[in-house]
């Protein structure tokens with residue numbers, strides 16, 4: 001059962017977890033020298049920036065009244081240098097931080113992708129692929145800002161706040177206390193608004209993930225959509241998903257735009273208040289005009305870093321939710337994995353045994369019920385039976401795509417759970433009903449399972465399965481580019497390519513899951529020869545609804561409700577006049593009827 005459909009929001013509300021934050025810092029650690037340099041640059045920049053109002057105060061209160069032109073020029077010069085220093089430091093800080101941020105993101109994304117490659121079928125069975133995509137792309141991107149700016153900004157903002165308050169106290173203690181008195185009120189407003197803002201962004205990224213999942217599903221199913229003329233219905237669903245994305249976007253920005261004017265208003269109120277109090281006290285020998293101007297300058301500068309600290313708090317809380325999902329994926333244990341003490345499966349002969357195998361998917365419904373059989377090397381086994389009876393499940397277990405619940409599967413007498421997965425799967429060749437074609441050339445696609453094969457070996461394999469002629473007819477022959485899923489090829493051609501791919505990989509055990517279903521009778525006849533060379537010397541399991549393709553099998557297993565209820569050669573089963581005979585007759589009748 002799908003854990004999360006395209007229209008079900010992911011849980012994105014998570015508390016701050018120090019362990020995740022530490023893990024994130026682990027990714028940043030290799031860049032700690034560069035980070036230290038950036039902090040230094042930021043501190044220099046903010047100090048140079050903050051000195052401005054103080055210089056103005058000096059000019060107004062000291063140099064202008066005393067008519068000291070040299071002093072004024074010197075202050076202007078210091079100001080000019082401060083501006084240049086700020087600019088240069090900022091430029092390098094942005095450059096270094098962007099580099100660190102992107103490197104860290106690349107590292108996290110690489111870990112995610114590498115791990116996704118290892119996860120078992122059951123993981124993919126249960127999740128919309130668009131949402132997995134959102135984790136690798138969108139969620140990781142969302143960390144970018146936090147990593148590029150957030151952490152460093154926090155340090156410099158806290159530093160700026162301390163320096164500003166220092167300058168303010170130096171200018172006038174009383175005015176500073178008055179300014180800071182309003183601080184708790186502002187903090188509460190910022191906190192509340194920011195909280196709402198964070199929830200707004202989380203809702204938005206949920207909706208974006210849903211949108212991703214739906215678009216992904218729709219692209220994959222486009223042919224079915226068009227053939228069932230579902231475009232209008234799908235448009236309605238899309239409009240629904242996209243409307244909720246739009247409205248959550250609107251809500252998020254509405255809250256965001258509320259914050260900035262609020263802070264501006266509070267700043268203006270505070271500055272006005274300080275002007276009133278300050279001007280009233282100028283005459284009484286209180287603050288000087290220059291001090292008042294400098295002081296209000298600092299007030300303006302004070303709110304920005306304060307709001308940034310609030311921003312950081314929210315950015316980190318939001319990032320925590322993303323990190324949680326990202327680390328959850330990285331930590332997801334493959335349900336099927338090599339045992340730590342697993343041995344390498346040495347080159348096999350191809351004997352396969354199912355010893356009282358019981359199997360259930362995550363739904364815990366019994367799918368295979370005490371399956372027993374022994375297959376000798378080189379045998380061809382055909383699996384037949386009604387749809388949903390468990391044929392594909394049996395062959396999936398041989399490659400250990402899922403683990404059995406009870407019983408054992410042995411290859412050449414070795415329990416497949418005791419050997420490493422790569423050494424097992426390398427000796428298997430699997431061809432599915434809808435063979436996957438990757439973007440690239442036909443040559444690349446055939447070579448997919450054996451990268452060291454020469455061009456001549458690829459061509460020989462293609463010839464053996466009768467694929468050479470059609471490939472040769474393509475405009476660039478073996479070097480013709482095909483797109484993902486091989487949409488420019490017919491399904492029969494895709495199957496022939498997957499036959500060649502399997503032959504080239506030279507597996508000892510071959511699994512053909514309805515692999516000949518899309519090949520026309522003429523091609524099939526030609527293919528029989530190729531298939532013979534493909535099957536010879538290998539143990540093969542063939543699932544086919546068309547019984548004509550499996551008459552020559554060493555043994556035929558008739559599967560019903562997860563059990564083998566008939567076993568034997570075609571002739572034996574025909575004589576038995578049981579289920580296989582009935583199936584065979586029904587196909588004969590339907591052919592006659594057709």
Ligand SMILES: Nc1ncnc2c1ncn2[C@@H]1O[C@H](COP(=O)(O)OP(=O)(O)OP(=O)(O)O)[C@@H](O)[C@H]1O
Nearest residue numbers: 125361362363367386387388389390391392393394
């Ligand atoms: N990933 C899965 N999760 C849960 N149940 C599954 C999963 N895959 C298959 N099943 C169920 O297991 C049963 C056997 O499926 P299986 O694909 O092995 O049948 P089959 O005999 O190969 O069918 P067909 O001939 O239609 O391909 C079915 O009832 C199916 O619904």
